[in-house]
Amino acid sequence: MLNGKGTQAATSTSVGAACIRDLTNIETSYGRLVYLAGLRNPETGRYEHYGASGISADALDASRTLRKVHEQVFKEWIGFPLERKKVDIELYIAGIDQIDRVELIDAWLRLTPYKNLVPASIQGPEREKHTSDFEAILGLLKNVYGVASPDQDA
Numbered sequence: 001m002l003n004g005k006g007t008q009a010a011t012s013t014s015v016g017a018a019c020i021r022d023l024t025n026i027e028t029s030y031g032r033l034v035y036l037a038g039l040r041n042p043e044t045g046r047y048e049h050y051g052a053s054g055i056s057a058d059a060l061d062a063s064r065t066l067r068k069v070h071e072q073v074f075k076e077w078i079g080f081p082l083e084r085k086k087v088d089i090e091l092y093i094a095g096i097d098q099i100d101r102v103e104l105i106d107a108w109l110r111l112t113p114y115k116n117l118v119p120a121s122i123q124g125p126e127r128e129k130h131t132s133d134f135e136a137i138l139g140l141l142k143n144v145y146g147v148a149s150p151d152q153d154a
Contacts, residue, residue, distance in 0.1 A: 018049065019065070019066060019069060020069075027095060029076065030092045032073050033077055034117060036070040037117045074118060074122060075126075078130055082136065086140065086141075105142055105145050
């Protein structure tokens with residue numbers, strides 16, 4: 001039987017390993033951002049993975065690990081040229097089953113979920129670059145899929 005420290009290390013390691021395994025199964029960088037941002041609890045800012053939850057030491061350690069991974073994936077994403085980001089987003093869209101592409105792009109235009117993909121620690125120019133790049137790509141995709149301008153009152 002492991003002592004408290006061994007359990008914490010084992011849990012943290014297993015959560016980290018589970019997260020890495022999950023990330024390697026996601027084909028696109030944009031998809032990895034969506035996944036990692038989805039692990040962040042909007043009420044607490046902590047990252048919660050099914051392998052560790054609550055406020056125990058192992059859950060807090062797992063949250064720190066996931067935050068660092070999210071920051072690394074985001075910094076990699078922000079460094080991509082615009083064309084690579086566009087191709088990656090198109091691949092992400094193609095991988096979504098049973099969704100109307102026009103509705104998806106319309107929802108992205110109206111709801112701006114891409115703004116929630118930025119780790120909380122990222123501020124200033126990197127955050128602004130992500131938003132402006134994504135909005136430029138959305139402008140192109142809007143034309144590709146024939147999306148009408150979103151209704152701002154919706």
